[in-house]
Amino acid sequence: MNAISPEKFLRDLFQAGLDAANPRLAVPDYLPQAPKGKTVVIGAGKAAAAMAKAVEENWEGPIDGLVVTRYDHDMPEGEKCTRIGVVEAAHPVPDAAGREAAKRIYEMVQGLSADDLVLCLISGGGSSLLALPAEGLSLEDKQTINKALLKSGANIIEMNTVRKHLSAIKGGQLAAAAAPAQMVSLLISDVPGDDPDVIASGPTVPDPSTFADTRAILAKYDITPPASVAAHLEKAAKETPKPNDPVFANCSMHMISRPQDSLEAARRVAEKHGFTPVVLGDSIEGEAREVAKVMAAIARQVTNHDQPAPAPCVLLSGGETTVTVKGNGRGGRNAEFLLALAVELDGAADIYALACDTDGIDGSEDNAGAILRPDSLERAEKLGVSAKEHLANNDGYSFFQALDDLIITGPTRTNVNDFRAIVVMPKG
Template sequence: MSPRQILRSLFDAALAAAQPERVVPLHLPDGGALPRGRVIVIGAGKASAAMARAVEDHWPGDPARLSGLVITRYGHGVPCRHIEIVEAAHPVPDERGYAAARRMLEHTVAELGPDDLVLCLISGGGSALLAVPAAGITLADKQAIGRALLASGATIGEINCVRKHLSAIKGGRLALACQPARVLTLLISDVPGDDPSIIASGPTVGDPTTCAEALTVLDKYAIPLPAHVRAHLESARGESPKPGHPAFARCETRLIATPQQALEAAARRARELGLSAHILSDAMEGESRHVARVHAALARQVADRGQPFVAPCVLLSGGETTVTVSGKGQGGRNVEFLVALAQALDGHPRVHALAADTDGVDGSLDIAGACIDPTTPARTLALGRRLADVLADNDGHGLFQALGDSVVTGPTQTNVNDFRAILIDAPDAAL
């Protein structure tokens, strides 16, 4: 196998480990534990439609008893027989997502009883898809603030802190609406640390953050706020239900797929191919270009010094880096990482890499990521461009499309955050 084929094989193994068809059935109730009342299936996220399909395919009782509403990103829907699937916009919400989320809150989970079960299917992307603004806040307000935060370099935890305090459905409020039914939430994690209160802004779990913290985030990144939005936060009208609130007494949350599990699957695949594999972290954060330079320094140390690992080997990492968009490019944290990595490696002859988002969407484009190899700097120059200029313009997608090095998967039906693999060849060895 070529280095690029090896890297793609590792990425495919990571995706396979987090497929809803594989992980959802393990967490469904058995036939003897089915509820006496109704079973309402709700959810949001890029993997949520595939999760709903897995529920229908593996429900231990009569699937005709299932009903509900799940919201996913455009292009990520899959057909279901009993559960309604609505596609809407991500990462900035649109009217379609707003209407569906409002219907979920006001009708789908309305008038439930204590014998009913709400099965809530949540994955990354759910924050933008559950777009019901708090009273006095408009969808246009949320769209403008969201766009600014996404371009600011804020972490996902910071962004979701703000989202929760401008929402009528996130930050545990969906659980309040489901009372007195029992709520079982199945989570596919796309956030560093796998914190359920951050994944899709925690619609069914208590929120430990505050309005004051949301204001701190907005001020930190100089996000312009309409006066009524600032007043909403300063008055604490947007405060969310906290852990320990009685509404969560009948709520259970299970992590069913995580970035760590995906990285472990990739490591197993690497060992099958005769390579040692080293997971650096499943929770890396920071500016993509800075994270890339650290990875490049470590790859060089392995290749040139045999420390701390011996080549041939693969370095694996996950997490969610950020991009502060200041240029005219499309951004995309994985391609930004790769441009900076290629620049720092400067054509090192024994290092190849792949970085991609496991949902198939890096930034706002339907491109998962890309690959680099020792020829990337020279081929970039042959296009009349310099890696430094590409990085300054946040135009990784433009470069890798021109080079033919983009990784395009289409909707993967899962979302366990970024995947990075750096392959370091042994001296004088050909893979």
């Protein structure tokens, strides 16, 4: 085992995961041939600006178009796109900037021929950023439902099922608008299972979900929609395009980066440093604090029984946990996971952990996540900070801020979901 501190090792693992998801490395290998007609580049997501820049750097011939990304996720000065427009908008609750960008993108792909190419760049976050309400609905309607879903504990598949059926552009409807043009979609996955119809609510792929599914999800989480939304869902006048719909005849899709790719990169770094990597899964879901209980039990199994691997080892996992918000603290699902893990481990020696969102933003805060050390609870106690009280208030951010253990990367301009690593060192 190489001499490296657990904290530095954890940060190196996370950086390896980020490097593996760099859009500017992934995009070039999947670019299609130039068409006979014109090329229009569109896209949405936290990685959209970086993906668009990669297209500009590797595309020979004329292009234009528009992508929408989250505020502060455009490329830095000196690296901004010059041929593809970039608009910034709000996430996770949509705003007028996202609505106007979605409207422009929707109009941009209409009236094309089979000789034209639409290159669509999709990454996580696109559901909120590509906010074009269905006929009869307002932006305010979508904002109300989004806020309720975010607090409900609904998983990403459920949330995006609802979003598709309140939209004029999601759930394959963007592809329908572009037909009969050739459409090539490049996707960076931020969802468990890498399901293309869930990533950014699948604007260019078939949608198997229905209005009935949407009504059931709202009922499950006891969400009472605005009257206009309820009427729209009951009317169900126009379903989203389904598999085998002819609008997809000239469409193709490539998954260019996945959560598993980042875990594999971290695994290689772990082996290089003499740690045994155990990949627990790339699509772990559930309440963050419940997932933490399971992870704590596995870490203790390593310490007590050398299973599923002897120390030194690192438990790697990805996916997207959820938080049912009951308090009013500054949260983020990764901070919540780590705080719950701290409570479960209760100062267990030789166990360290990191949990971060690969987009650099944990929830709506300014941190990617945080780091947990064996002495975190002890240091917090000396500061008069109670882990259990902060957990009850969904206030993981403030807990780790007090310890100066937040990880702040700024926007990474990619997004392959959460990255978790738990290091178990040999005893003593």
